[in-house]
Amino acid sequence: MTHTSEPASGENRDAKGNHRKSMAEKREHGKDIAVRGKGMHRRKFLGGMAGAGIAAVVGAGTTFSLLSGAAKNKASAADSTLVIPDLLEGTTTDSTTTFTLEAKTGTAEVLSGVTSDTMGYNQSFLGPTMKWTNGDTVLLNITNSLGADTTVHFHGAHVPAKMDGGPQVAFSDGTTWSPTFTVKDPATTLWYHPHALGTTAKQAVHGLAGMIIVEDSTDATAALPSDYGVDDVPLIFQCLAVDSAGDIKYDLTGYLSSGLSYPLLLNGTNVDSTTLGFTATKTRTRFRALNASPSDIITIQRSDGGTLTQISTDQGYLTEATDVTTIRLVAGARAEFTMDLSADATLQAVVTTGWVRGGSGTYDVLAITASGTDTPDDLPSTLNTIDRYDTSDFTARTITLGQSGTTMLINGSAGTSMSSMAMISTTVGAKEVWTIKNSTQLEHSFHLHDVPYQLISINGETPTGVELGWYDTYEVVGGGSIEIAMEFTDFSDDTYMYMLHCHLLQHEDEGMMAALMVTDS
Structure with missing residues (x-):
């Protein structure tokens, strides 16, 4: 079985929050890298041991052969308590x-x-x-x-x-x-x-x-769960690469070492073979999910296929609470959702490899015990007002994500120093629409500092459902593109700059970062 190391695959959602195939998935039909069997671990890759060969394309003209060991069954019941x-x-x-x-x-x-x-x-x-x-x-x-x-x-x-x-x-x-x-x-x-x-x-x-x-x-804030650690619960996901001696890897050389494991951590606890437990003392519980992984994509879902009620994207509340079956977070992204727990439930994390090498699979990460006896009020019918941009008079730019071997580029420049970065200049009050074009076949996660943006199109398709919220980090699949719109407000400076970059951290360090100077109008 052959996979590219940084798969050109991605998923969008329809108006109900369900996934629809992106252009990259259609192009890579049959190459789904997510192992979705319930209760399965991500694969552990052991260089130099017997197993199925996997080709990992890390840069133009560079191919490495990796070997995989068999996936292991994981614990099916909560073994320890979620650390808050x-x-x-x-x-x-x-x-x-x-x-x-x-x-x-x-x-x-x-x-x-x-x-x-x-x-x-x-x-x-x-x-x-x-x-x-x-x-x-x-x-x-x-x-x-x-x-x-x-x-x-x-x-x-x-x-x-x-x-x-x-x-x-x-x-x-x-x-x-x-x-x-x-x-x-x-x-x-x-x-x-x-x-x-x-x-x-x-x-x-x-x-x-x-x-x-x-x-x-706001009224929405007052109506939503907010007791930290009780009914307002942080979930920080990290997918790392670690050798048998415990050395955590962070660059290309490290990721190509032999004998690596790829643990998934939740709030700092390894959940490879452990399902954490959380007792919900309130019927309605709010979860704040952060993908703090350097490169991998996290998809959150219920083990029983039930719905999650998403209330927020990266940059604030949606217009209304939206039932979804999955929440897909590229590296650096966040989302908030609530669950009304009349019975026990288990949250799963589906890991999709986003960079050179690693495993993909499904984890039972959090077994939630429902013990609340209260009856929560209905969620507000309106959480937020989001006025969608009319971009007909916006200034248009194209931002091209590229590569030269293992060097990553934005608009043809490698941002490995302040002087070598591509520079974008704008002014306070400017309204702009950017086309973020991925000229590579690698996965990228586009992050803009300073102001939030709206998605105008995703691989040529009109956004729907939760895609109509505010973002600062979004997936750009291999060969794909997104259009985003933003307004620069409040802050100007003629010395200090914001950044725009890929939030696959290795790509950022390898040069996929540019500078944004916002000056007084």
Whole structure:
């Protein structure tokens, strides 16, 4: 059986949220890489051992042969309890709430019984959840204790370019970076992670990631579950590559090592052979899902094929709660959904390989015990008002995602340094429609800093259902394209730039990143 290493496959959804075939799936008919058998593990790839050969195309003219071992059965019942990330308490003085973070090194068990060198914020692996409120002023004192330069990017946040955490504001070991800004985002789920040049993948896969919850005063927010860790539950998914000694891999050389495993982690716990448990004490429970993987795609579904009620995309509430059977998250993306639990249920994660090498398959990740006795009110009929853009007068641009061997490009330039990046210049108040064209046959995840965007078309098809929400990260399949529209508001700068890039972190580090300068109109 032969698969490309970065499959040109993707799925869209119809108005009911169900998947429809994309152009890449039609082109690659018969090459579905997701193993969807209930209770099966992802495959463990063992270079140099007997098994089925797999061709992995990692760049133009470069092919590697990989070998796979057999999939194993996994536990069918909850073996341990879901770990809820700590909620970071801020200190409010003179109308400013201050949060303190330290990026530090540590150790953790990524593979059961094996110690890995890791990184985390305020702890050994991952970081605490921050809660921000729309309209509040926040100050973050972030100390670097990593022994190397880092940044902290507030992924999805609409903040000044100087405070965005891009590579221009990298800070050295032993120093503290203190960005401050007013929260302008609506109620949504964001996250934070490193964003220095060439080291993003290394630092993020070792554990530098955490969730941000933004709250506001809308009626929808008041009506939805919001008791953190009780009926408002974070789900941080990570698909990693680890050798038998516990060394976490992050680049092409590492991923082509022999003897690798590809564990799936949920809130920092390996769920390869463990289904985590969660007791829902309220009938209606809200889940915030984040795909913090460096490259793989996560699809969330119920093991019984039932529906999830999606309420939010990357950048805030949908217009109305929408029943879907699956929620597909490319690397860096988020979604929120609720479940009304009158009976026990199990959430599954379907993993689809997005980069050079790894396994795909289906995991029973969370066994939910329904113990609530309350009767929740009906969900609001309207969650949000989203005025769809009329792009007839918008400024049009084409952004081309390309490659030269293993070097990744945007508009023909490799963004491995600030000076080598392609530059896009615009002004505050500008309204633009971009065609993001994937000229490679590789999977990409397009992320835009600064402002949210609307999907105008997906591989030539009109978006429907949840695709009509606001995004900052979206899938661009091999040979495909998306059209997105946005308006640049509030912030201008003639020195500091935002980034636009592929959120497959290895592609970002390999050059698929460009700069966005927003100046005063």
